[in-house]
Amino acid sequence: MKKILLVEDEKLLKEMYKEKLVHAGFEVISASSAEQGLELIEKEEIDMVILDVLLPKENGIFFLKQQKNNPKISSIPVIVFSNYDDPDSRKQAEKCGVKAYLIKTNITPAELVGYVNKYL
Amino acid sequence: MFFYAITGLINAATSLILGIFVYSKNRKNELNKKFGLFAFSVAIWSFGYFFWQIAKEPQEALFWSRVLMAGTIFIPVFYFDFVLRLINNVKRNKNLLIFGYIASFIFFLLNFTPLFVRDVTSKLSFPFWPEPGILFHFFLLMFFGYTAWSWYLMIGAYKKFTGMKRKQIKFVLIGTLVGFIGGSTNYFLWYNIPILPIGNGLVSIYVILVTYAILKHHLMNIRVIATELFTGLIILILLVQTIIAPSFDEFLIRGGVFLFVTIFGFFLIRGTLKEIETLEKLTRAKSEFVSIVSHQLRTPLTAIKGYMSMLIEGSYGKLPKKSERVIGNVYESNERLIRLVNNFLNISRIKAGKLEMAYEKTSLEEMIEGIISELKLESKKKKLYLKLEQSKKPVPQILVDAEKIRQIILNVIDNCIRYTKQGGIVVKVKNLRYGVLISIIDTGEGMTEEEVTKVFHSFSRGSVGNETHTEGAGLGLYIARKFAEMHKGKIWAESKGRGKGSTFYIELPKKPKQMA
Numbered sequence: 001m002k003k004i005l006l007v008e009d010e011k012l013l014k015e016m017y018k019e020k021l022v023h024a025g026f027e028v029i030s031a032s033s034a035e036q037g038l039e040l041i042e043k044e045e046i047d048m049v050i051l052d053v054l055l056p057k058e059n060g061i062f063f064l065k066q067q068k069n070n071p072k073i074s075s076i077p078v079i080v081f082s083n084y085d086d087p088d089s090r091k092q093a094e095k096c097g098v099k100a101y102l103i104k105t106n107i108t109p110a111e112l113v114g115y116v117n118k119y120l
Numbered sequence: 121m122f123f124y125a126i127t128g129l130i131n132a133a134t135s136l137i138l139g140i141f142v143y144s145k146n147r148k149n150e151l152n153k154k155f156g157l158f159a160f161s162v163a164i165w166s167f168g169y170f171f172w173q174i175a176k177e178p179q180e181a182l183f184w185s186r187v188l189m190a191g192t193i194f195i196p197v198f199y200f201d202f203v204l205r206l207i208n209n210v211k212r213n214k215n216l217l218i219f220g221y222i223a224s225f226i227f228f229l230l231n232f233t234p235l236f237v238r239d240v241t242s243k244l245s246f247p248f249w250p251e252p253g254i255l256f257h258f259f260l261l262m263f264f265g266y267t268a269w270s271w272y273l274m275i276g277a278y279k280k281f282t283g284m285k286r287k288q289i290k291f292v293l294i295g296t297l298v299g300f301i302g303g304s305t306n307y308f309l310w311y312n313i314p315i316l317p318i319g320n321g322l323v324s325i326y327v328i329l330v331t332y333a334i335l336k337h338h339l340m341n342i343r344v345i346a347t348e349l350f351t352g353l354i355i356l357i358l359l360v361q362t363i364i365a366p367s368f369d370e371f372l373i374r375g376g377v378f379l380f381v382t383i384f385g386f387f388l389i390r391g392t393l394k395e396i397e398t399l400e401k402l403t404r405a406k407s408e409f410v411s412i413v414s415h416q417l418r419t420p421l422t423a424i425k426g427y428m429s430m431l432i433e434g435s436y437g438k439l440p441k442k443s444e445r446v447i448g449n450v451y452e453s454n455e456r457l458i459r460l461v462n463n464f465l466n467i468s469r470i471k472a473g474k475l476e477m478a479y480e481k482t483s484l485e486e487m488i489e490g491i492i493s494e495l496k497l498e499s500k501k502k503k504l505y506l507k508l509e510q511s512k513k514p515v516p517q518i519l520v521d522a523e524k525i526r527q528i529i530l531n532v533i534d535n536c537i538r539y540t541k542q543g544g545i546v547v548k549v550k551n552l553r554y555g556v557l558i559s560i561i562d563t564g565e566g567m568t569e570e571e572v573t574k575v576f577h578s579f580s581r582g583s584v585g586n587e588t589h590t591e592g593a594g595l596g597l598y599i600a601r602k603f604a605e606m607h608k609g610k611i612w613a614e615s616k617g618r619g620k621g622s623t624f625y626i627e628l629p630k631k632p633k634q635m636a
Contacts, residue, residue, distance in 0.1 A: 010419055012423050013419070013422060013423055013426070016423060016426045016427060016430075017426070019430075019435075020426075020430065020435070023435060054415070083415055083418035083419060083422060084415055085415075085465065086411070087475070087476045087478075090478070091476075094478075103418075104418065104419075104422040105418045105421050105422050105425060105458045105461070105462070106458070106462075108425060108426060108429035108430075109426045109429065109430060110429060110430075110433055
């Protein structure tokens, strides 16, 4: 079973996406902050990361930069999944080699599963 | 002849300054480049003009009138090139353009021979006026031919374009009319027609107007530039007057005025700059506010969308028939809200000039299929058909900012659905030589001739509040036009009138970066 790390601080959304992904046959572990996410990605065998941008302390871009600098985890594919549609963040995320930068409101949970399958 | 020398000097200075300014403002843009070249040739002509006017010896006058011609020779072709970029019509006139460049170059090579300027003789009050050589007549034909053709094309384009482009073209048209007529008063004496080159000073106005047209979307900056330019010009004239003062007393008086105006001008410009800075700050604060509000709004909208879609998909068991319709309606309303928030966000970015392009190879047909499935529920509810008609020839992938193109098509189809009561909407994609044409044809209410031009720019005139309450045509199509323009593309609508349906066209170039 493929394991997905969901970094999302909004409780309601985290619950919702987790439910859908589990339903689609993935194992999902979640983190509410970039720091916690980085901890988990090192500890667990993660196959893909779904990453929010606006997070409590450090943001998603921080997560990406840390991940990129760590050869052990740098090759894990990441989908940025946020409602923060800021050109700067988009550019930085693309520089870090993310698979996609998706806007939550434009996508249903089922479509998210489609993207996960596509990039896994 | 001092007056004419000064008009030459002023023309030279304005062209040089504005040419460099416009070019440095956006070095990669062909339009700015071509204007820079054009202004540079006007500057050479004008410098030649100045030195020819103040020449004391015939040999000197002859030399400078040939320098003058060296600049003049390139004016029509650079102008033509500039106009073609302005109206996005380079391809169709390519041969004429190449011919123009070759002819100009040949003229240039022969310019310093008597074939162009034979000699200088005294005419009217001018001690030295050039006598045309045989090639001069041919050049003059080319000059008027290319100018007239440029005008003709521009008038045609003026009727076709809407919004900012239309205004730009208007400025260039008026500017060139004034400038070329003014500048052309120079040609009479070449043919011994006793009319003085009284219009020469108008050439500056022309360059100023065209600069204004190019930079109009930076209206803030241009106001400062205009103030600076105007003040600078007055100061320059006062300085010249001071230097050439006939007596020491006069020198003191003129010098005093010069100093006073310089100080006054300094404060004037500083004041304008400050005012603009405050305005810019306000605009920034406003757009930041909208960004944050939009982001906050999106979170609950996402949750509604997610859960509703899962309900509809049956993740929580099959829905009873009755609730299915209700849930579908809630989902639809939520989708509308999401689109509204997206549009508000886009508007605030457009207004703040914060949008950037992210080009990627995209299959338009695939994208349209996606949009259609997204809007299917809505069209179904109104019992309308909504389909993509497969094109006979395959349409290649093109380089576009996919998210923005998606917004354009989504907004247009959304608009069509809203204004269609029966029948439906067909989308077609056609491969053109230099671009792709998307047509969206509805059987809806149709539009009057006035509405056809208005729908894309009503927003910019009306207040936001009014427009959003009229349910449609305000935000969506305005954004669609802005995004199309950012792709160097075009969007327009056609309708045979009320009750006869409408067709929206979106034309996108295949290589947006190379076109102006």
